[in-house]
Amino acid sequence: MKPHRWKYQVLPATLTIILLLVVLSYGQEGPTQSSNKSGQSREIQKVSVVAERFNFTPSKIKVKEGTLLEITLTSDDTFHGFRMPSAKINQVIPARGRGSVKVVFDAKEKGSYAFECSRPCGAGHTMMRGVIIVE
Numbered sequence: 001m002k003p004h005r006w007k008y009q010v011l012p013a014t015l016t017i018i019l020l021l022v023v024l025s026y027g028q029e030g031p032t033q034s035s036n037k038s039g040q041s042r043e044i045q046k047v048s049v050v051a052e053r054f055n056f057t058p059s060k061i062k063v064k065e066g067t068l069l070e071i072t073l074t075s076d077d078t079f080h081g082f083r084m085p086s087a088k089i090n091q092v093i094p095a096r097g098r099g100s101v102k103v104v105f106d107a108k109e110k111g112s113y114a115f116e117c118s119r120p121c122g123a124g125h126t127m128m129r130g131v132i133i134v135e
């Protein structure tokens with residue numbers, strides 16, 4: 001294989017790794033404070049989730065009971081959806097390059113809360129799901 005070909009294969013891989021690291025570091029922001037109507041402060045946990053055919057990354061999110069979980073959703077390919085029937089959340093996730101969308105999940109009670117893609121996105125659409133674990 002000629003040397004210049006090799007370069008074209010390694011560059012996209014390197015960019016993907018850098019992008020992943022950026023996404024992961026965003027997902028690990030420390031807790032911040034916010035106030036609700038009664039003036040009590042609530043801890044906010046932020047996480048970034050990337051949707052792509054046919055999974056969410058991460059697909060398992062752990063959060064401490066009593067915090068607000070702020071999820072920033074982006075897509076790595078087409079339009080997807082983020083639906084959590086238990087929390088009455090259903091948001092369209094814009095296609096790659098069209099920005100992100102935020103949803104807030106109130107982790108008020110311990111348990112497992114499933115989420116899933118709500119926009120038909122191909123053959124594996126029904127397998128595109130994840131879970132928030134409040135502990």
Ligand SMILES: [Cu+2]
Nearest residue numbers: 117119121125
């Ligand atoms: Cu889908």
